[in-house]
Amino acid sequence: EAEVAQSPRYKITEKSQAVAFWCDPISGHATLYWYRQILGQGPELLVQFQDESVVDDSQLPKDRFSAERLKGVDSTLKIQPAELGDSAMYLCASSLRQADIQYFGAGTRLSVL
Amino acid sequence: GEDVEQSLFLSVREGDSSVINCTYTDSSSTYLYWYKQEPGAGLQLLTYIFSNMDMKQDQRLTVLLNKKDKHLSLRIADTQTGDSAIYFCAEKGGATNKLIFGTGTLLAVQP
Numbered sequence: 762e763a764e765v766a767q768s769p770r771y772k773i774t775e776k777s778q779a780v781a782f783w784c785d786p787i788s789g790h791a792t793l794y795w796y797r798q799i800l801g802q803g804p805e806l807l808v809q810f811q812d813e814s815v816v817d818d819s820q821l822p823k824d825r826f827s828a829e830r831l832k833g834v835d836s837t838l839k840i841q842p843a844e845l846g847d848s849a850m851y852l853c854a855s856s857l858r859q860a861d862i863q864y865f866g867a868g869t870r871l872s873v874l
Numbered sequence: 875g876e877d878v879e880q881s882l883f884l885s886v887r888e889g890d891s892s893v894i895n896c897t898y899t900d901s902s903s904t905y906l907y908w909y910k911q912e913p914g915a916g917l918q919l920l921t922y923i924f925s926n927m928d929m930k931q932d933q934r935l936t937v938l939l940n941k942k943d944k945h946l947s948l949r950i951a952d953t954q955t956g957d958s959a960i961y962f963c964a965e966k967g968g969a970t971n972k973l974i975f976g977t978g979t980l981l982a983v984q985p
Contacts, residue, residue, distance in 0.1 A: 765916075767916075794972075801977070801978075802977055802978075803878070803962050803964070803975030803976050803977050803978055804917070804962075804973075804975050805975070806972045806973065809972060817972060852916055852917065854917075859971050860904075860966075860971055862907075862919060862922065863919075863973060864919065865909075865916040865917040865918070865919075866916050867915055867916040868915070868916045870914070
């Protein structure tokens with residue numbers, strides 16, 4: 762069964778360092794989402810791509826976060842510099858089209874020390 | 875604004891039915907979803923319901939939607955220890971198509 766792949770599964774970093782997360786959506790899925798899930802809360806959308814274009818990044822802290830999906834397939838989310846409050850689970854999801862069901866990857870657990 | 879609320883915790887005995895409740899605020903929501911999250915894992919889609927339906931049944935799962943009260947519930951029949959997890963309700967807003975999640979309900983199943 763096709764899955765959304767994310768790496769790494771776990772990342773520990775010191776504050777002020779740069780970190781990057783990678784996501785490979787289900788093959789053929791045009792829409793890709795990055796969510797942040799703080800412990801004890803539900804996921805919140807950071808950025809949504811339709812193919813290689815950003816369609817919603819209203820909740821992305823653009824002073825330190827960036828996201829790209831250059832060829833409209835896999836995607837990278839970067840944080841530079843990381844802050845203590847960035848410790849969370851970062852989840853990637855994909856859907857066939859924008860209005861379709863979203864399928865989630867296993868996530869990357871980030872700990873900032 | 876859009877907001878989804880859930881109770882934090884539910885404890886049931888194995889074999890009993892579980893009912894997890896959710897309220898939402900966006901009356902233009904097109905779809906409502908239930909996702910399951912096991913410890914340290916991503917979200918697994920359990921079921922969803924279109925906003926013009928009031929009930930959907932899928933094996934042990936029954937979803938009830940009261941659109942007037944903006945209330946959604948998930949009933950799990952014959953709850954098993956493997957059902958222990960956090961359950962998230964989510965609404966899909968008509969304007970943006972993005973998912974708005976609740977805070978999650980931790981379901982603990984006692985043997």
